[in-house]
Amino acid sequence: MTVAYPRKLRNAMGAREILANVVRDREIHLITLNRYRFSEQRSCKDLTDLIERLDGEPAELVRDLSRHISDEARHAMWLTDLLVDLGQNVGTPPGVSYIDEFERLLDKEQYRNLEDGIIAALVAINVTEKRGCEYFSAHIHALKQAPQTAENVKIRETIEKIFPEEAGHVRWGNRWLAQIADKSPEHRQKVEQAKRKYVAIEQAAFESGMDIMLGAELRRVTRLVDIANTMPMWERPQYLMERLPATLLAPDLQMTRVDVAQRAWNRDPQAFMEKLVPMFLNGLNTIEKKPATKPKA
Numbered sequence: 001m002t003v004a005y006p007r008k009l010r011n012a013m014g015a016r017e018i019l020a021n022v023v024r025d026r027e028i029h030l031i032t033l034n035r036y037r038f039s040e041q042r043s044c045k046d047l048t049d050l051i052e053r054l055d056g057e058p059a060e061l062v063r064d065l066s067r068h069i070s071d072e073a074r075h076a077m078w079l080t081d082l083l084v085d086l087g088q089n090v091g092t093p094p095g096v097s098y099i100d101e102f103e104r105l106l107d108k109e110q111y112r113n114l115e116d117g118i119i120a121a122l123v124a125i126n127v128t129e130k131r132g133c134e135y136f137s138a139h140i141h142a143l144k145q146a147p148q149t150a151e152n153v154k155i156r157e158t159i160e161k162i163f164p165e166e167a168g169h170v171r172w173g174n175r176w177l178a179q180i181a182d183k184s185p186e187h188r189q190k191v192e193q194a195k196r197k198y199v200a201i202e203q204a205a206f207e208s209g210m211d212i213m214l215g216a217e218l219r220r221v222t223r224l225v226d227i228a229n230t231m232p233m234w235e236r237p238q239y240l241m242e243r244l245p246a247t248l249l250a251p252d253l254q255m256t257r258v259d260v261a262q263r264a265w266n267r268d269p270q271a272f273m274e275k276l277v278p279m280f281l282n283g284l285n286t287i288e289k290k291p292a293t294k295p296k297a
């Protein structure tokens with residue numbers, strides 16, 4: 001069965017590269033930790049909604065999901081305690097929300113029957129947990145390379161408590177999906193199709209939260225088409241038409257650009273002009289182009 005792993009940011013920057021830069025800037029570092037906290041907290045709500053949709057069946061899955069909620073709540077508590085101790089705001093983190101974008105890109109017709117809904121939910125959980133594991137692992141590595149201040153050590157110890165449980169969530173999801181796939185060739189096909197779809201959705205949501213450079217709107221459209229291409233042909237037009245306007249206009253992206261620009265200007269106007277502006281403009285050079293098809297002889 002296909003094993004899906006998170007891809008790099010625009011196939012260029014890996015988690016270790018990103019986190020190595022994050023831990024060097026305390027403000028960005030604390031905002032990143034708050035994003036972790038927000039994601040863990042939001043997971044409790046989303047998993048509770050899933051349990052309510054399942055309405056007690058299958059009981060074994062409901063039990064597992066209840067334990068999952070307990071883990072996520074504990075992670076949110078640890079991160080909240082950490083941030084409060086460090087004097088950091090624990091409100092909604094600034095910037096484009098990975099979770100909100102993931103939910104916006106979901107196909108709401110996925111729950112046409114209970115079994116399809118379970119497969120969709122398990123794959124969605126699995127791909128997001130894998131991204132979390134990738135970043136927790138990279139974060140621990142970056143903190144081990146950073147100066148061993150009391151604050152950095154405290155942050156690392158908190159993430160080291162969370163990471164093994166998140167890895168356990170990935171293994172749990174893999175087991176459930178393997179059990180479903182083993183039922184029949186039809187079930188295996190459903191699981192594989194769901195993996196292709198949700199890997200594309202997760203990648204699009206991940207990039208939307210990381211990419212604010214010029215041309216990001218067009219890159220978002222490219223990812224939207226990637227998602228549509230995992231669907232049956234007759235479902236693609238409606239999916240694209242429903243999401244294309246918000247993808248192109250992207251009000252959350254525009255607000256994030258303004259917020260980042262204000263923060264950068266207030267901190268260092270010279271660095272803003274010398275580094276951020278050229279980086280922003282360079283975004284046009286990263287718009288992906290498909291290779292030209294050679295004409296047939």
